[in-house]
Amino acid sequence: MPKKQWIRIAELERRSKVPRRNIHFYLQAGLLHPPVKTGKTMAYYDENHLKELRYIKSARKRGVPLRVIKTRFQKKLLTKAGAASSLDPLKQPQESRALSTREKILEAGCRLFRQKGYKQAKINDILNELHIGKGSFYFYFSDKKALFLECIPRIFNELFAAGWERIRSITDPRQRLETRAGLVMPVLKEFCAILELSKEAMEEADPKIRLLGEQTYRSIRRPVSSDIEKGVRQGVFKPIDAQIAGTVFIGIMQSLYDLEIFDGRPLAPHVWQQVADLILNGLLKKGAPETTEPAEQE
Numbered sequence: 001m002p003k004k005q006w007i008r009i010a011e012l013e014r015r016s017k018v019p020r021r022n023i024h025f026y027l028q029a030g031l032l033h034p035p036v037k038t039g040k041t042m043a044y045y046d047e048n049h050l051k052e053l054r055y056i057k058s059a060r061k062r063g064v065p066l067r068v069i070k071t072r073f074q075k076k077l078l079t080k081a082g083a084a085s086s087l088d089p090l091k092q093p094q095e096s097r098a099l100s101t102r103e104k105i106l107e108a109g110c111r112l113f114r115q116k117g118y119k120q121a122k123i124n125d126i127l128n129e130l131h132i133g134k135g136s137f138y139f140y141f142s143d144k145k146a147l148f149l150e151c152i153p154r155i156f157n158e159l160f161a162a163g164w165e166r167i168r169s170i171t172d173p174r175q176r177l178e179t180r181a182g183l184v185m186p187v188l189k190e191f192c193a194i195l196e197l198s199k200e201a202m203e204e205a206d207p208k209i210r211l212l213g214e215q216t217y218r219s220i221r222r223p224v225s226s227d228i229e230k231g232v233r234q235g236v237f238k239p240i241d242a243q244i245a246g247t248v249f250i251g252i253m254q255s256l257y258d259l260e261i262f263d264g265r266p267l268a269p270h271v272w273q274q275v276a277d278l279i280l281n282g283l284l285k286k287g288a289p290e291t292t293e294p295a296e297q298e
Helices: 009-016 020-028 047-061 066-087 094-120 123-130 134-140 144-168 173-202 207-233 242-263 271-281
Strands: none
Touching: 009 020, 009 047, 020 047, 020 144, 047 066, 094 123, 094 134, 094 144, 094 173, 123 134, 144 173, 144 207, 173 207, 173 242, 173 271, 207 242, 242 271
């Protein structure tokens, strides 16, 4: 291979000033095009990888989210594919086929992990669904773990990305909590599936999988706890540990799904109002006298 065209990862790391672990993460996230692999642990990169890494660094400094960078990268591939197809309409561009196959694997993986969980999900299920060979899968993902690492943020964003925009315009902490719960209710099953995947990941031996599970759960709890903290500061909520309250809030949402399963029918529209009142006001009736009955003796 000509030295001017192909470089090893050590050289790519040195010239781009991007740590190797970041390069691997960007590859897994689909922010870089796949390198040329000549062995299980041998891969070669080109000048375009350098350009992509420099663009990612520049965009991150400007505060551009990774998902936006990825979207721009995908649009760039599609633009190239469109230009190539206009020159030869009878030949499907390689970039377009690669992007399409990788995207289909990700979509199938997201569905599979939601339905079966991480441990029960099998790569063969994806191969059978998409009618592709193992070589096609392993060209884009080194193993099930690599696919899982990319699917979890995608599943989360697909469910709630649009809803978060609505919440940003709300300043009242109580209303924000109610809106968050309202967003979860229509996708309660998927929401609980993400929580279960997070717990499952946190029990794995692989530190990357454990970290992903922790980060996913925190990304769910963090905004809830933040709303509670703001409510405490504003005097809307009584002083309380926001992390504990956030965890309880999430647990109650899970319990609603359990209720739906146990009753064998969809939740009635008024159920959430009762639950919201329970969360925000507790069980004690306002003005109720304190009990004077002695505790039962064991």
